[in-house]
Amino acid sequence: MGIARPMRYIHGVTARCRKGLPAMSGRRFHLLCVASLLGVVLGARAAPAATPEAYDPWPGLVQDIFNNRPMNDGAEVIAIEMPYRAEDAAIVPVTLRTKLPLGDSRRVRTITLVIDQNPAPMAAKFELGPDANVTEISTRVRVNNYTDVHAVAELSDGKLYVTKTYVKASGGCSAPATKNADEARSRLGQMRYRQFARAGQGAASGAREAQIMIGHPSHSGLQMDQVTQLYIPPFFVNQLRLWQDDSLVLAMEGGISISEDPNIRFTYVSNGAKRFRAEARDTEGHLFQKDWQVDASGM
Amino acid sequence: MAHRVSVLALLVVFAASTLSQAKAQELPVSEVAPGIFVHLGQTALMTGENDGATANVGFIIGDSAVAVIDTGGSVREGQQLLAAIVARTDKPIRYVIYTHGHPDHVFGGAAFTGDGTVFVGHRNLPQAMAARGPFYLDAFRRIMGAPSMEGVRMIPPTRLVDGTIQLDLGSRILTLRSWPAAHSDSDLTVLDAQTKTLFAGDLVFLTHVPVLDGSIRGWLGVIDELGTVPAERVVPGHGPVSEWPGALDGQRRYLGTLASDVRKLVARGEPITVAADTAAASERSRWQLFDDYNARNATTAFSEIEWE
Numbered sequence: 001m002g003i004a005r006p007m008r009y010i011h012g013v014t015a016r017c018r019k020g021l022p023a024m025s026g027r028r029f030h031l032l033c034v035a036s037l038l039g040v041v042l043g044a045r046a047a048p049a050a051t052p053e054a055y056d057p058w059p060g061l062v063q064d065i066f067n068n069r070p071m072n073d074g075a076e077v078i079a080i081e082m083p084y085r086a087e088d089a090a091i092v093p094v095t096l097r098t099k100l101p102l103g104d105s106r107r108v109r110t111i112t113l114v115i116d117q118n119p120a121p122m123a124a125k126f127e128l129g130p131d132a133n134v135t136e137i138s139t140r141v142r143v144n145n146y147t148d149v150h151a152v153a154e155l156s157d158g159k160l161y162v163t164k165t166y167v168k169a170s171g172g173c174s175a176p177a178t179k180n181a182d183e184a185r186s187r188l189g190q191m192r193y194r195q196f197a198r199a200g201q202g203a204a205s206g207a208r209e210a211q212i213m214i215g216h217p218s219h220s221g222l223q224m225d226q227v228t229q230l231y232i233p234p235f236f237v238n239q240l241r242l243w244q245d246d247s248l249v250l251a252m253e254g255g256i257s258i259s260e261d262p263n264i265r266f267t268y269v270s271n272g273a274k275r276f277r278a279e280a281r282d283t284e285g286h287l288f289q290k291d292w293q294v295d296a297s298g299m
Numbered sequence: 300m301a302h303r304v305s306v307l308a309l310l311v312v313f314a315a316s317t318l319s320q321a322k323a324q325e326l327p328v329s330e331v332a333p334g335i336f337v338h339l340g341q342t343a344l345m346t347g348e349n350d351g352a353t354a355n356v357g358f359i360i361g362d363s364a365v366a367v368i369d370t371g372g373s374v375r376e377g378q379q380l381l382a383a384i385v386a387r388t389d390k391p392i393r394y395v396i397y398t399h400g401h402p403d404h405v406f407g408g409a410a411f412t413g414d415g416t417v418f419v420g421h422r423n424l425p426q427a428m429a430a431r432g433p434f435y436l437d438a439f440r441r442i443m444g445a446p447s448m449e450g451v452r453m454i455p456p457t458r459l460v461d462g463t464i465q466l467d468l469g470s471r472i473l474t475l476r477s478w479p480a481a482h483s484d485s486d487l488t489v490l491d492a493q494t495k496t497l498f499a500g501d502l503v504f505l506t507h508v509p510v511l512d513g514s515i516r517g518w519l520g521v522i523d524e525l526g527t528v529p530a531e532r533v534v535p536g537h538g539p540v541s542e543w544p545g546a547l548d549g550q551r552r553y554l555g556t557l558a559s560d561v562r563k564l565v566a567r568g569e570p571i572t573v574a575a576d577t578a579a580a581s582e583r584s585r586w587q588l589f590d591d592y593n594a595r596n597a598t599t600a601f602s603e604i605e606w607e
Contacts, residue, residue: 083575087595089434091602093572138570140602144434146441171344171442173401173512174595175431180480180514180603181423187606196568213605220430261602265570 057116058148065114065122066152066160074161076100078111080151082167086143089170090177091259095138096126096151106155111137115257117147119220123257129248133269136209137250140259142176145169178217178260187215187261191278193292196265206272211265212242214280214288218260237262239281244273244294270294325386326352326371326379331532331540332494334360334471336387338380340537342507342587345372345403347444352376354403354536357498358384359491361468364393368489368498368534370407373443374450377407392416394466396475397456398500398536399483400427401512402435408454419466420456421477421485428453460487478502478525481518482510482536490530497530497543505538508586509550511596515558515603522551553582557593561600562607574601 062068081095098108107130113123123141128134143149150164178184196209218236240252240262249268262280277291328336337357345351351372358367358380365384370377384392395411397420398404405428408418432453440448460477467473474490482501489498501510502518502525511518526544533543560578578597583589 083572087575088598089438091571091598093570093575093598095572140571145437169438169441170595171438172592172595173403173435173510174599175434175438177427177430177434178484179512179599180484180517181426182480182484183514190606192606194568215606259602261606263602263605 056148057121058150061114061116061121061150065112069160071152071160071162074151074153074163077155077161078108078151078153078163080113080149080163080165082149082165084166085168086170087174089144089174090142090179091140092143092167093138093140094149095136098128098135098153100155106157108134108153109156110154112150112152112154113141114150114152115141115143115147116150117145118142118257119144120255120257122255124255125253127248127251127253129243129250129268131247131271132244132249134250134266136267138265140263141257142259143167143169144176176220178219184217184260188217189286189288190215191280191288191290193276193278193290195295206270207267208270209265209267210276211263212240212278214240214262214278216261216280216282218256218258218262220256233283235283237280237282240264241279243277244268244271245275245277247271247273249276324379325383326356326376328357328380328383331357331534332491332496335491335494335496335534336360336383337534337540338383339539340372340403342537344588344591345439345443347447350375350447351403351406351439351443354401354501355534355538356380356404356407357534358392359468359471359473359489360388360390361471363390363469365390366394366396366466366468366473366489367392367411368396369398369404369500369536370395370411372403372406373447374407374409375447377410380407381410390469393468394419394458395454396420396466396473396487396489396498397424398487398489398498398502399485400424400431401483401501402439404500404536405453406435406439406448406451409450409452412454417458418454418456419458419460419475421487422459422461424485424487425455425459427483427485428455478521479517480513481521483513486513486521488525488528490528495529495531495543496534497528497532498534499525499536501536503533503535503538503546504550505535505541505546506587507537508582508589508592509553509596510592511554511557511599515554515561515596515600519551519554519558522547522554549585553579553586556582557596557600558604561597561604565601565605565607571598571601571605574598 079097086092096111108128110127112125114121115123146169148164153161192213194211216237236256237254242249275291276294280288326338328338331337340353340355341349343353345353356369356371395418460475463476465472476488478486486502530543533546534540557579561574564574574597575594
């Protein structure tokens with residue numbers, strides 16, 4: 001995953017070079033392209049940050065992640081909310097909200113979250129349980145750069161609908177990395193479940209809001225071990241599944257752009273189940289499982 | 300094509316060497332105690348205009364050697380600090396001590412990579428610099444621009460501190476102590492017993508709103524312990540040299556307020572975004588750069604306190 005970005009960037013530069021040829025003298029432009037490519041090869045990840053607006057990775061991402069399927073305007077289907085400025089590069093809140101009106105015969109099957117300028121742009125793919133009526137999902141992501149963030153909903157009609165927002169990278173000394181190396185290790189595998197009151201919606205409606213927290217250091221794999229001089233392999237939660245009794249509420253395929261200690265807050269509709277169950281797997285094959293009694297009051 | 304590329308490369312090398320040979324002017328420093336010199340950083344964000352010179356940096360001269368404490372926010376600042384040292388002593392710089400790994404403290408490291416200089420830091424610092432270094436270099440090239448970032452690279456410490464060590468500058472013993480996660484996860488302090496001067500790095504902020512990048516609960520605990528260090532004055536990471544331990548009062552109140560506000564929000568079931576907007580609002584008039592850092596501090600504190 002770590003090398004995906006530089007490879008794509010080279011692709012982007014060469015594409016731009018080809019497109020740019022008519023615009024300026026071929027010879028001069030060619031020299032510039034050689035210089036850019038050298039920058040990519042030698043300076044690696046420095047180049048994209050220096051010119052965040054230089055090229056738009058989205059068309060390439062549509063190809064890589066969505067196999068070039070047509071993208072429809074998602075303004076009526078899905079909303080994405082993020083702060084305009086990432087306050088802490090390691091913890092940027094994001095909320096996804098479905099907007100299909102009551103009575104629409106379609107439903108949202110999946111929502112894919114893409115942070116275009118991150119080293120691993122595909123942050124997460126959420127699968128919404130067929131009977132859980134999940135309408136809102138909040139989590140936290142790492143944001144490395146000034147970037148578009150896309151949310152792509154796949155509806156039951158098989159079509160993709162996209163919406164996007166823009167986030168400015170944080171300033172200062174925050175970084176998309178562990179803040180407390182000692183604590184991160186000790187929390188591995190802990191899981192917490194919490195249910196929240198939904199203002200104005202009584203227990204009878206069945207509407208619920210809940211949160212799952214998983215203690216996990218989520219190493220990006222882009223850093224070198226100072227002792228062994230080897231790259232630490234990526235280590236993060238790549239699969240999370242949540243059920244009420246045996247009915248799927250929400251599943252997530254995650255990447256390294258999900259913040260340390262993954263935290264998912266979501267709405268759903270109770271089917272009357274007494275137990276809520278979570279199962280998470282990470283890239284080293286650890287399986288974390290836990291279940292909880294659901295508070296019948298809806299609180 | 301190979302020819303053109305090599306001409307380009309030669310030009311780059313030539314330009315870089317010319318720049319590095321330009322004589323650096325001296326960073327203004329004041330002698331806060333005998334043999335202890337401090338430059339007070341601007342209370343500002345790191346920018347191309349200030350060359351990242353926002354943190355306090357300093358040096359201590361012993362009978363046989365010099366120790367530099369933090370290197371500044373650019374190689375330019377580091378070179379100016381070096382010029383200020385050379386103007387005052389011909390003793391060798393034996394140690395460069397990092398109080399932690401943030402850019403405004405470590406970006407000047409490349410100015411001090413001379414023969415026999417040992418870089419010293421917290422046991423977690425090499426890992427923190429490895430994990431954050433590439434991101435910082437990218438981000439600050441964007442924020443400060445290429446001229447201020449000229450020559451900046453991460454120089455990790457090779458002498459690591461886990462607990463307490465002493466360094467002898469010749470009739471002058473410095474006590475270095477590593478702390479559990481607080482401002483960051485690699486905070487280190489330097490105590491000069493002779494003058495009872497404590498270099499606290501970013502474990503202590505005055506004027507500049509404290510910045511949380513480690514553990515709020517850890518920091519509140521460290522403040523209490525730090526207060527027992529037998530010093531008379533502190534050189535904080537940001538803000539004026541101040542009386543000890545009274546200098547801790549402001550940030551103890553700020554961090555205590557932030558923690559208790561966030562704890563209430565977590566208990567009420569509010570989302571993290573509400574903490575960013577509201578926590579510690581009562582502290583707003585008491586600090587500079589509050590709007591630049593408070594929301595971020597609240598976000599960081601929330602992600603820790605929700606695990607209580």
